[in-house]
Amino acid sequence: MDAQGDAAAAIEHVVIVGGGTAGWMAAAAAARFLNDGRRRITLVESNAIGTVGVGEATIPPILTFNRRLGIDEAEFLRETGGTFKLGIEFVGWRDGKDRYFHPFGTHGRPIEGLAFHQIWLKFRDAAGVGRLDDYSLPTLAAAAERFAHPVADERSPLSGLAYAYHFDAGRYAALLRRHAEAGGVHRIEGRITRVERDPSGSAVAAVVLSDSRRVAGDLFIDCSGFRSLLLGDAMETPFESWAHWLPCDRAIAVPGGALRPRPLATRATAHDAGWRWRIPLQHRTGNGIVYASAFLSDDAAERQLIDALDTSAMGEPRPLRFTAGRRVQQWTGNVVALGLAGGFLEPLESTSIHLIQEGISKLFALFPDRGDCSVERVTFNRFMAASYEAVRDFIILHYHANARTGEFWRHLREMPVPDTLAEKIALFRRKGRVFRYDDELFAVPSWVSVMLGQGIVPVGYDPLVDALDERRTTDALVMMRQVNEAAVAQMRVA
Numbered sequence: 001m002d003a004q005g006d007a008a009a010a011i012e013h014v015v016i017v018g019g020g021t022a023g024w025m026a027a028a029a030a031a032r033f034l035n036d037g038r039r040r041i042t043l044v045e046s047n048a049i050g051t052v053g054v055g056e057a058t059i060p061p062i063l064t065f066n067r068r069l070g071i072d073e074a075e076f077l078r079e080t081g082g083t084f085k086l087g088i089e090f091v092g093w094r095d096g097k098d099r100y101f102h103p104f105g106t107h108g109r110p111i112e113g114l115a116f117h118q119i120w121l122k123f124r125d126a127a128g129v130g131r132l133d134d135y136s137l138p139t140l141a142a143a144a145e146r147f148a149h150p151v152a153d154e155r156s157p158l159s160g161l162a163y164a165y166h167f168d169a170g171r172y173a174a175l176l177r178r179h180a181e182a183g184g185v186h187r188i189e190g191r192i193t194r195v196e197r198d199p200s201g202s203a204v205a206a207v208v209l210s211d212s213r214r215v216a217g218d219l220f221i222d223c224s225g226f227r228s229l230l231l232g233d234a235m236e237t238p239f240e241s242w243a244h245w246l247p248c249d250r251a252i253a254v255p256g257g258a259l260r261p262r263p264l265a266t267r268a269t270a271h272d273a274g275w276r277w278r279i280p281l282q283h284r285t286g287n288g289i290v291y292a293s294a295f296l297s298d299d300a301a302e303r304q305l306i307d308a309l310d311t312s313a314m315g316e317p318r319p320l321r322f323t324a325g326r327r328v329q330q331w332t333g334n335v336v337a338l339g340l341a342g343g344f345l346e347p348l349e350s351t352s353i354h355l356i357q358e359g360i361s362k363l364f365a366l367f368p369d370r371g372d373c374s375v376e377r378v379t380f381n382r383f384m385a386a387s388y389e390a391v392r393d394f395i396i397l398h399y400h401a402n403a404r405t406g407e408f409w410r411h412l413r414e415m416p417v418p419d420t421l422a423e424k425i426a427l428f429r430r431k432g433r434v435f436r437y438d439d440e441l442f443a444v445p446s447w448v449s450v451m452l453g454q455g456i457v458p459v460g461y462d463p464l465v466d467a468l469d470e471r472r473t474t475d476a477l478v479m480m481r482q483v484n485e486a487a488v489a490q491m492r493v494a
Contacts, residue, residue, distance in 0.1 A: 012040065017045075062354070089265045089266070093398055094455045100453030111473060118432055128478040130481055147163075148487075157487040166279045169353075192209060231332060330385075431459075
């Protein structure tokens with residue numbers, strides 16, 4: 001096709017169905033990267049339909065997303081009630097009495113190209129070496145309630161830092177809305193009552209509102225939440241359940257008063273049939289309980305949540321129901337789903353917002369025209385499937401590697417896990433090896449932290465470590481510990 005034909009086939013109207021975090025993330029990004037003055041971007045949402053809005057903890061890639069949208073960090077923290085996050089504290093996941101920290105950033109530094117954790121595995125019992133946590137600056141800083149921004153200079157210990165945010169998801173959506181509308185996004189208020197497909201049935205032609213207004217478009221982005229109004233209902237894209245691996249199917253959320261001092265980490269506390277979250281914001285604390293209804297009643301779950309609050313409840317408990325899994329395709333015809341419309345994984349590792357971000361990034365990288373976009377669609381679906389499955393495996397790891405008592409935890413310990421996860425566990429159990437595939441989200445330090453935290457201790461280590469001089473290596477490890485301690489002491493109190 002010639003240049004004139006390409007221009008004629010360009011997407012002219014992008015319609016985003018649903019607001020909330022997913023919808024306004026998509027809208028703000030579209031305003032920044034898709035709005036060339038010729039393309040229209042419309043967001044349709046109804047004030048009468050609530051949003052889930054409990055995803056308040058994130059991982060470091062959110063910094064890149066905000067930066068690309070031109071959102072200043074100080075403005076972001078002010079407008080969203082945001083706080084800094086250095087990782088996740090897990091309480092009681094192994095045997096009910098333990099706790100460990102999954103930090104952002106790195107552990108120590110490689111020596112002669114060898115992964116740091118492999119060196120630590122060999123020398124961990126040597127005098128002065130200490131815990132793996134002693135080599136993680138985010139872990140030490142969170143424990144000391146201190147914070148500093150990372151630096152690019154690899155000679156500085158602060159180069160090993162990474163961080164993310166806790167924030168109010170509703171306020172974040174409002175901030176994104178202001179950026180989106182300033183960038184030309186048109187918002188239509190209304191409740192969708194019907195979806196029209198084109199004559200072939202292979203694409204959505206328009207959505208029709210309760211007052212009979214018709215909103216036609218070339219590309220539809222489904223951000224309608226669990227309803228999956230376009231991808232699931234209109235395009236009949238099946239849902240693949242992962243409940244056999246992740247049986248938790250309900251949650252209850254309740255806000256509490258603000259914590260003082262304010263922790264620099266999300267807390268995930270295991271209980272008899274799931275886990276509780278605690279997310280510290282400037283103005284309040286996000287609290288919730290995730291549980292399997294086959295093992296715990298709704299009333300008992302609510303009592304557990306309220307009894308465990310660190311501060312007084314500031315509102316009524318809000319129940320949620322869900323099934324872990326994803327749509328078998330997240331792009332069907334001219335409909336692309338983001339967020340809950342495409343799949344759900346419980347927020348144990350704060351990945352919900354990141355998966356929205358990944359979907360936006362890959363959609364824009366593969367942005368179609370009105371012609372045949374089957375190649376782009378296949379590539380997008382393959383990438384998003386891999387992204388969801390990698391996060392799925394990481395979450396299953398927390399549940400599967402446990403020594404807790406009770407029917408719920410015994411079931412998870414004894415169940416077969418996906419082959420991809422079984423291979424990772426076996427490799428780590430033998431010699432502490434972690435292999436990542438494609439664009440997996442979680443890096444080696446994350447797998448190491450959770451494997452060790454959940455009690456999977458390798459019986460050996462990489463034999464290449466034996467080539468290192470023992471005295472020089474242990475001296476280097478002791479020095480790294482001292483440098484980290486000094487760096488934390490220089491940080492500001494959070």
